[in-house]
Amino acid sequence: EAQVTQNPRYLITVTGKKLTVTCSQNMNHEYMSWYRQDPGLGLRQIYYSMNVEVTDKGDVPEGYKVSRKEKRNFPLILESPSPNQTSLYFCASSLRMYEGDPYNEQFFGPGTRLTVL
Amino acid sequence: KQEVTQIPAALSVPEGENLVLNCSFTDSAIYNLQWFRQDPGKGLTSLLLIQSSQREQTSGRLNASLDKSSGRSTLYIAASQPGDSATYLCAVRDYGQNFVFGPGTRLSVLP
Numbered sequence: 001e002a003q004v005t006q007n008p009r010y011l012i013t014v015t016g017k018k019l020t021v022t023c024s025q026n027m028n029h030e031y032m033s034w035y036r037q038d039p040g041l042g043l044r045q046i047y048y049s050m051n052v053e054v055t056d057k058g059d060v061p062e063g064y065k066v067s068r069k070e071k072r073n074f075p076l077i078l079e080s081p082s083p084n085q086t087s088l089y090f091c092a093s094s095l096r097m098y099e100g101d102p103y104n105e106q107f108f109g110p111g112t113r114l115t116v117l
Numbered sequence: 118k119q120e121v122t123q124i125p126a127a128l129s130v131p132e133g134e135n136l137v138l139n140c141s142f143t144d145s146a147i148y149n150l151q152w153f154r155q156d157p158g159k160g161l162t163s164l165l166l167i168q169s170s171q172r173e174q175t176s177g178r179l180n181a182s183l184d185k186s187s188g189r190s191t192l193y194i195a196a197s198q199p200g201d202s203a204t205y206l207c208a209v210r211d212y213g214q215n216f217v218f219g220p221g222t223r224l225s226v227l228p
Contacts, residue, residue, distance in 0.1 A: 033216065043206070043218040058215055090160060097148075097210070104149055104168075104210070108161040 002027045004109035006091050012115045013081060021076045021112050023091030031097040032074040033058070033106070034066065036087040043090070049074055050097060081116045088113050119144045119211045123219035130197055131227050138192040138222045140207035145185045148210040152181050152192050154203040155221070161206065165192070197226045 004025045013019055023032065033048040035058075045058030049068040063085055065077040074093075078085060091109040098104060120143045130136055140150070149168050153161040165174045165181040167190065173182040178195040190207055204221040211217065 035216075035218075042220045043208070045216050048216075059217075092161075101168075105163055105166040106151060106208075106216070107163060108153075110160045 002107075004091055004093050004107055006089075006109040006112045008112060009110065010113050012117065014117050015082055016080050019078050019081060019114075021078075021089060021091075021114070023074045023076065023109060024072050025091075025093040025107075026072065027093065027095065027107070028071065029093035029095050029107075030071070031094040031104075031106075032068065033092045034064070034074070034076050035090045035092065036060065036085075037090065037111075038087050046076070046089075081114075083116050086114060086116045119147075119209060119215065119217045121207060121209055121217050121219035123205075123207060123222050125222060126220070127223040127225075129225040129227065132197060132199060134197050134226075135193070135195050136197055136224075138194070138205050138224070140190040140192070140219055142188045142190075142209050142217070144211055145188050146212045147185065148212070150181075150183055150190050150207060150209050152179075152190075153206045153208065155206060156203050164205075194224075197224075199226045199228050202226050 007022045030051045034046040035043045037043045044060045047066040049055045089112045092106045094106045122141050124139045151166045152164040155161050167174050167183040180193040183190045204223045206221045208218045
C-alpha cells in the first residue's frame, strides 16, 4: 500500500532530551516536507526537501533539523526540545514539485503528537 | 508573504444541502492549490489539486475552482452527507517554494 508513515505516533518527553521523529514513504517521491499544526495557527511548514541531500527551510525552522540521506526517509530532529515545540507534526511527500506537474499533489502521514514537558 | 484565509470558519448545514467553501490567497504567483479534509485527531486527506494553469477540478460530489488573478478558490460540495463533516483546508504552493495553509473551515452536516 502506498503510504507515508511516521513514528512514533505519540511521544511525551522532557525539555532538552534530543529526539527524532521518523518519516518514510514507499512511493519513490522526490519531495518531502514537515509541518506542525497548532490550534489557532493552523499548519505551518518547518522544512522541505526537493530530493536527496537537498533541504531547505520553511516558515518555522527554528529548533529543528532535518536530513535527507535516502529518498524514502526524511527524519525530523529536535536537538533540545522545548515546551513551545509541543504540537502535532505531519510529514508529507509528493512525486515531484514543479509548476504544472500533474504529480505535485502532496500526501500526508498520520501525524505525530509530541508533548514536551 | 503569502497569506491564506478561509471563509466561513465554521458551517453547519442539514443533510442534502449544496454548499460552498471559500479560500483566498494574497499572492497570485502560485504553482498549485490543494484542498484537504481533516477528521478530528487524524491526518490530512487530499481531495482535489488544481494546477496554476487550470480553472477547476471535479471528483464525485466535489468541485473546486481557481481564479488565480483574484486570489480565490471555492470548494463546492453537492448533496452534503453527515460523512462530509470534517475540517476542510486549502493550501497554496507559491514560488517561494513554500506551502501555505489556510486556517480551515469546520463543517458539520446534520442528519
